[in-house]
Amino acid sequence: MDALQSQSVTFKVFRFNEETDYLPYYNTYTLNVTHEEVVLDILNRIKWDHDGSLSYRRSCRHGICGICSIKINGKAILACKSRLFDLIDIFGTDLVIEPLSTKRVIKDLIIDKKDFWEKHAHVDPYLVSEIDEKPTAEHTVFPHQLEQLMEADYCIQCGACHYSCPAVEINELYIGPAAFAAAYRFTADVRDEGGMDRLHTVNQEAQGVWDCVKCMECAEVCPKEVNPIEKITKLHNMIFEHGIAKNNVATRHAVGFAHSITKHGLLDEGELVRYSEGNFGVLKHVPVAMKMFSKGKIVLPWNMPKADKLDEIRKLVKSSSTAKF
Amino acid sequence: MKELKYALFTGCTAKESTPEQMMSTLAVAKKLGIELVELTEASCCGASHLQDYDDFLSLVLNARNIAYAEKHGLTMVTICNTCQLNTAMTKHRLDHNAELKAKVNAKLGEVGLEYKGTSQITHFLYAIIDDFGLDKIKEMVVKPLSQFNIAPFYGCHNIRPSELQNETHKNPENAYKPTSLDDLIIACGGASVDYVEKNKCCGFHAELQAPHTAAVLTGNAVAGAMDANADWMVTPCPLCHLKLDTQTHHASIAIGREVSLPVLHMQQMVGLALGCTPSELGLKHHVTPVNFI
Ligand code: SF4
Ligand code: SF4
Ligand code: SF4
Ligand code: SF4
Ligand code: FES
Numbered sequence: 001m002d003a004l005q006s007q008s009v010t011f012k013v014f015r016f017n018e019e020t021d022y023l024p025y026y027n028t029y030t031l032n033v034t035h036e037e038v039v040l041d042i043l044n045r046i047k048w049d050h051d052g053s054l055s056y057r058r059s060c061r062h063g064i065c066g067i068c069s070i071k072i073n074g075k076a077i078l079a080c081k082s083r084l085f086d087l088i089d090i091f092g093t094d095l096v097i098e099p100l101s102t103k104r105v106i107k108d109l110i111i112d113k114k115d116f117w118e119k120h121a122h123v124d125p126y127l128v129s130e131i132d133e134k135p136t137a138e139h140t141v142f143p144h145q146l147e148q149l150m151e152a153d154y155c156i157q158c159g160a161c162h163y164s165c166p167a168v169e170i171n172e173l174y175i176g177p178a179a180f181a182a183a184y185r186f187t188a189d190v191r192d193e194g195g196m197d198r199l200h201t202v203n204q205e206a207q208g209v210w211d212c213v214k215c216m217e218c219a220e221v222c223p224k225e226v227n228p229i230e231k232i233t234k235l236h237n238m239i240f241e242h243g244i245a246k247n248n249v250a251t252r253h254a255v256g257f258a259h260s261i262t263k264h265g266l267l268d269e270g271e272l273v274r275y276s277e278g279n280f281g282v283l284k285h286v287p288v289a290m291k292m293f294s295k296g297k298i299v300l301p302w303n304m305p306k307a308d309k310l311d312e313i314r315k316l317v318k319s320s321s322t323a324k325f
Numbered sequence: 326m327k328e329l330k331y332a333l334f335t336g337c338t339a340k341e342s343t344p345e346q347m348m349s350t351l352a353v354a355k356k357l358g359i360e361l362v363e364l365t366e367a368s369c370c371g372a373s374h375l376q377d378y379d380d381f382l383s384l385v386l387n388a389r390n391i392a393y394a395e396k397h398g399l400t401m402v403t404i405c406n407t408c409q410l411n412t413a414m415t416k417h418r419l420d421h422n423a424e425l426k427a428k429v430n431a432k433l434g435e436v437g438l439e440y441k442g443t444s445q446i447t448h449f450l451y452a453i454i455d456d457f458g459l460d461k462i463k464e465m466v467v468k469p470l471s472q473f474n475i476a477p478f479y480g481c482h483n484i485r486p487s488e489l490q491n492e493t494h495k496n497p498e499n500a501y502k503p504t505s506l507d508d509l510i511i512a513c514g515g516a517s518v519d520y521v522e523k524n525k526c527c528g529f530h531a532e533l534q535a536p537h538t539a540a541v542l543t544g545n546a547v548a549g550a551m552d553a554n555a556d557w558m559v560t561p562c563p564l565c566h567l568k569l570d571t572q573t574h575h576a577s578i579a580i581g582r583e584v585s586l587p588v589l590h591m592q593q594m595v596g597l598a599l600g601c602t603p604s605e606l607g608l609k610h611h612v613t614p615v616n617f618i
Contacts, residue, residue, distance in 0.1 A: 257375040297344070
């Protein structure tokens with residue numbers, strides 16, 4: 001058996017009690033940790049050996065209930081799944097333990113996840129279907145149909161992605177990566193009949209998929225490898241497939257790329273903005289465009305570069321296009 | 326040492342709104358003796374938006390670009406984080422899915438091309454660091470940037486998702502604590518400053534659809550760098566550059582605080598340290614003036 005390796009680590013732990021504290025503060029503990037320990041072991045040791053008032057959530061201890069998610073040096077993790085030694089590899093031996101969202105703290109590492117659950121509820125995260133109460137045969141779902149879920153059903157609603165998403169942080173209407181993954185999960189299910197409603201919900205401006213900034217953090221952070229941004233892309237595709245894409249700046253921005261590539265092989269940056277915003281909306285970009293122009297950052301239409309072998313590109317756009325707007 | 330040679334996928338931005346990025350790439354490559362064969366046939370990668378409309382078309386176009394690098398038998402080098410993501414993601418998906426690869430190749434076959442999966446794809450930042458070597462750059466520095474505090478801005482699409490990092494790089498970096506750009510700053514003689522936003526998003530891709538979100542992200546990034554006492558910022562991504570360089574007016578309004586810093590392309594920073602002239606590096610093409618040279 002391996003010898004028990006250990007290391008001394010300094011933990012700065014976020015503390016705040018909604019009922020008694022005016023401002024949050026941090027407690028610091030220096031502990032010897034072993035290579036077998038996960039973050040939850042440390043929280044337990046702090047609570048049992050040092051300060052019984054430290055509050056945090058844990059239940060299954062097996063990476064399944066999704067309740068123990070917190071942040072270490074800004075990275076959202078499941079406390080019961082993350083090994084200390086892995087975190088030390090990344091951040092060194094000074095670790096800061098914080099709740100998923102410091103804005104939503106009830107006590108210490110416990111947050112109010114109300115917004116998370118409300119947004120989940122918003123996408124009808126369940127199978128919508130007329131149930132035949134006296135079925136005569138099983139409802140078979142074939143493996144290839146199950147694969148269409150792309151493992152979106154692995155989500156344990158831990159909230160790691162939601163509380164790491166910059167769009168959620170800034171735009172409180174934004175539904176967020178976990179709920180989008182759920183929207184995809186049920187819409188892609190062959191037994192479900194509620195897809196159109198969900199697609200309308202995620203197609204709305206401000207709250208919907210179009211407000212994603214594409215930072216890829218939800219894919220990076222998810223402890224279950226749900227890859228929410230991949231599902232968000234799928235929802236975009238479904239919106240076009242079902243012909244419910246509205247004619248607005250967001251959809252035109254996506255479609256504009258196809259137009260530009262057909263015309264030049266490359267992106268015509270100015271034309272993309274004009275096409276996306278419309279002839280009127282584009283006016284608000286004029287001041288910045290003038291500054292850019294004065295610095296030689298704008299190519300005028302007659303100087304627009306073109307890719308070589310443009311015919312080949314056009315041929316492929318023609319033969320490979322699968323979407324309509 | 327064997328001379329380094331790559332197939333250069335410039336992306337569109339280098340040909341349009343960031344001419345200085347193209348100039349500085351070529352200037353630095355020349356100084357380092359790196360040969361770049363430009364893929365003039367390449368199309369736009371779709372910038373992470375085309376796939377929202379037509380995922381298959383995006384795959385076919387990106388696979389076509391890679392196929393041209395393969396024809397040269399060269400590793401493809403990108404100079405834009407988003408080009409890197411789209412191209413490397415296409416490679417990842419095709420290399421892991423034979424059925425999808427066959428479908429894409431059926432289309433490419435119509436124009437006499439084939440995607441094989443033989444070329445690697447890497448960003449110029451990593452080509453310089455991994456293949457050329459930081460130590461060698463350090464030796465070549467003639468104008469160390471020692472009087473500057475420099476804020477690295479990594480840009481999402483080079484560091485996330487890290488599964489692509491792991492496939493492409495010898496020393497994959499951690500998305501939560503990236504080091505490549507910091508190391509490069511130090512190799513150039515500068516001091517790299519640490520700030521929370523250095524691995525966060527600038528908001529570029531949502532600028533038209535979600536202008537407020539995008540402006541706040543830009544504002545936070547520049548404010549974070551300013552508060553860490555940075556003299557200027559540096560980024561490997563021309564899209565981050567555009568956002569941080571040209572959009573600080575909106576960003577300042579959005580966060581209620583005046584923010585502005587010069588933002589250099591990674592290539593411009595290296596070029597300065599290697600003794601390239603400001604005009605070779607196109608320093609006059611910035612909206613926020615590069616006022617320290
Ligand atoms: S990719 Fe989109 S949904 Fe995912 S974290 Fe970033 S902004 Fe949020
Ligand atoms: S998608 Fe992943 S990170 Fe987000 S809530 Fe589900 S399990 Fe957690
Ligand atoms: S990401 Fe931008 S620069 Fe790169 S090819 Fe696409 S549009 Fe052009
Ligand atoms: S930081 Fe901005 S431009 Fe750069 S990769 Fe992220 S979203 Fe794109
Ligand atoms: S305690 Fe259940 S997931 Fe960690």
